[in-house]
Amino acid sequence: MKLLQDDATAQWLTQLGPAFDDFDWDDGNRGKSEKKHGVTDEEIESLMSTEAFVFAGRIESPRVEWRGLLLGRTPESRLLALVFTRRGGKMRPISCRAMRVPERRLYAASTQTQA
Numbered sequence: 001m002k003l004l005q006d007d008a009t010a011q012w013l014t015q016l017g018p019a020f021d022d023f024d025w026d027d028g029n030r031g032k033s034e035k036k037h038g039v040t041d042e043e044i045e046s047l048m049s050t051e052a053f054v055f056a057g058r059i060e061s062p063r064v065e066w067r068g069l070l071l072g073r074t075p076e077s078r079l080l081a082l083v084f085t086r087r088g089g090k091m092r093p094i095s096c097r098a099m100r101v102p103e104r105r106l107y108a109a110s111t112q113t114q115a
Helices: 007-015 032-037 041-049 101-111
Strands: 053-059 068-073 079-087 090-098
Touching (some): 007 053, 041 079, 041 090, 053 101
Antiparallel strands (some): 068 079
């Protein structure tokens, strides 16, 4: 997957918090990542509760809808990769899974942690 820099979204993400109101959940995405990847909605929201997240960039795709990739660590130290889109001022999670090796490297380099 090719990622493109998107400074406006990086700035927008710093304004979000772990509040439920910052996320766009409905029947279409609630519980989807837990069924497919074992990641709960609470874990997804917890990625925003720490400052240790990295906006990897906008996903270059032929899709009409903009998508981004966020890398983060849950309070339980689980490393996750979240594909999301923006709906108004809210984050709409599309899919969340464990980070792949290249994503772990990027996360570690960006946060200066052992991933």
